[in-house]
Every structure is written in structure tokens, then in C-alpha cells.
Amino acid sequence: MADVLIIEDDATIRTALVRALTARGHSAMTSPTAMDGLQSLVAHRPDVVLLDLGLPDLDGSALLAMIRAVSDVPVIVVTARDDGAEIVSLLDAGADDHLVKPFAIDQLEARIRAVLRRTTTTPATGPLVVGGLVIDARARTVTLDAEPIDLSPREFDLLHHLAERAGEVVSKRQLLSEVWHLPYGGADRSVDVHLHWLRRKLGETAEAPRYLHRVRGVGVRLAAPDAATGAPADGS
Structure with a gap:
């Protein structure tokens, strides 16, 4: 209760x-x-x-x-x-x-x-690690190459959701449903905006991604730089 x-x-x-x-x-x-x-x-x-x-x-x-x-x-x-x-x-x-x-x-x-x-929900395996990214759900903190990154609550939830599925392509529909808790529709632009902000804080761009890779017509994938292979990425 x-x-x-x-x-x-x-x-x-x-x-x-x-x-x-x-x-x-x-x-x-x-x-x-x-x-x-x-x-x-x-x-x-x-x-x-x-x-x-x-x-x-x-x-x-x-x-x-x-x-x-x-x-x-x-x-x-x-x-x-x-x-x-x-x-x-x-x-x-x-x-x-x-x-x-x-x-x-x-x-x-x-x-x-x-x-x-x-x-x-208590994470069963401690912080999530994707390359140089460390996402600690208990403390709600993120570091990149041992440097702290200041994220808004929604940016943190988005990054954590993607990190839990590192290497997988996650669709906008899934993100709106599971992070925003909204039906798919006109609000999908909010996903693009938050991905843009998140890329900036990770020191990358849609044209030159390191961690966040958009897969044309499918969704976005979070992957460590040396593991970011597969479908081609394009800007959002």
C-alpha cells in the first residue's frame, strides 16, 4: 500500500x-x-x-x-x-x-x-554497462567514460530503457508505450526530440552516431561503439 x-x-x-x-x-x-x-x-x-x-x-x-x-x-x-x-x-x-x-x-x-x-523495481544485476556508459537505476545516475552526465528524468528513462535492450532495435511505438506510457500517434515527435537531446549529451550527432543509432523505418538501437554494426543508421 x-x-x-x-x-x-x-x-x-x-x-x-x-x-x-x-x-x-x-x-x-x-x-x-x-x-x-x-x-x-x-x-x-x-x-x-x-x-x-x-x-x-x-x-x-x-x-x-x-x-x-x-x-x-x-x-x-x-x-x-x-x-x-x-x-x-x-x-x-x-x-x-x-x-x-x-x-x-x-x-x-x-x-x-x-x-x-x-x-x-530493484535492478537484479546492478548498473547497466554499454561500452563507456554506466547507467545506475538505483541512484538514477549516468556516466560516460567515468564523467557524469546530467539527464532530465525523461532522458534518463529513455536511455535506461534502451540500455536494457542494448543491441536491439526499439521502435518509436514501443518507446511511446513503455517510456512515455502514451499511445502511438502525434506524440511520436517527442521521441525524436528527446533522442536529439540525448545524443547531444552523449557528445554525438545523428549524422555521426557512437551509441544511439537510428535504423531507417524501424527504430533506434543503443550499442557500444565497437558493437554498433548491422543495419545502416540515418538522422532523425
Whole structure:
């Protein structure tokens, strides 16, 4: 069961969520404003945050950035805004999942279970090593040739996902489903953008790849420089 922090300004919704979550064995605390929520996060270190976007003192997207500056806690955005572009932006900024109001409590509980599975899974074999890359999922750190690389949460998740499948070609459809947790569609451009940023931080380009190789019409493959053979690569 999870300790859940609900950051929501609507008292009726707060009460309903607390009642429903506690009935399912979770513990729940609430905050009606962004700054109160941030203070509760730091003080109580919950397992999951449910974050409403329409807060009275600060937009939830701004609070998300503040949360990510101090914590890797899973954040599920709960919003009445059904804007696909905004949702993609929030996921790129570090949200782990989202729900559009109104929603069933069973949906919320399933999302909580899913984000906890993703964030509490302990790597069985320690850090992943691909050539000079070392990806440590426990510490969420990456080094390249013993030098640390500063990645955003989404960049880290993308690189870790590819490293778990080093040498394999992974499609955009798979990445959107398994890293972004989105259906394939208009959001696939987000994969290209993040691969571009990731290449820059790895000191390479699509035209001269070392680790990240795009396979035309198929997907992308992460491989150590001396193992990067196979299908030809091209820019994204």
C-alpha cells in the first residue's frame, strides 16, 4: 500500500479521494495549495503524489518543476484539461502518468500500482554497462567514460530503457508505450526530440552516431561503439 499526497484545491474532491484511497488500504494526506503541497512533500516523503494543475497559488506545471528539483517521487497529474500537447509536455517535464477528470477510483489505483512498480523495481544485476556508459537505476545516475552526465528524468528513462535492450532495435511505438506510457500517434515527435537531446549529451550527432543509432523505418538501437554494426543508421 502507498502513502499518497493529494495536492488539490477542491475540498470535495480531496475528501472523496481520501475516503476512496483509505478504503483500499492506502494512507492519504492532502494539501490545498502548491506551496503547502511542496512543504508536505519535503516533510513527509510520500510514495506517490497526485497533482492537480488548477491550483490557486501556482499552476501545477510550475509545481511539477519544483517537485522534480527536490525529489524523484512518482507524480500522477490529475486534471480536467484534456489537452494532448499539454499532457505530453507534462510527461516530458517529469510527470509519471496522468488522469483526466472525471475518472473511476479503480483507474487511479491501477495508475498508482503501475508507477510504484516502475519506480520500486530493484535492478537484479546492478548498473547497466554499454561500452563507456554506466547507467545506475538505483541512484538514477549516468556516466560516460567515468564523467557524469546530467539527464532530465525523461532522458534518463529513455536511455535506461534502451540500455536494457542494448543491441536491439526499439521502435518509436514501443518507446511511446513503455517510456512515455502514451499511445502511438502525434506524440511520436517527442521521441525524436528527446533522442536529439540525448545524443547531444552523449557528445554525438545523428549524422555521426557512437551509441544511439537510428535504423531507417524501424527504430533506434543503443550499442557500444565497437558493437554498433548491422543495419545502416540515418538522422532523425
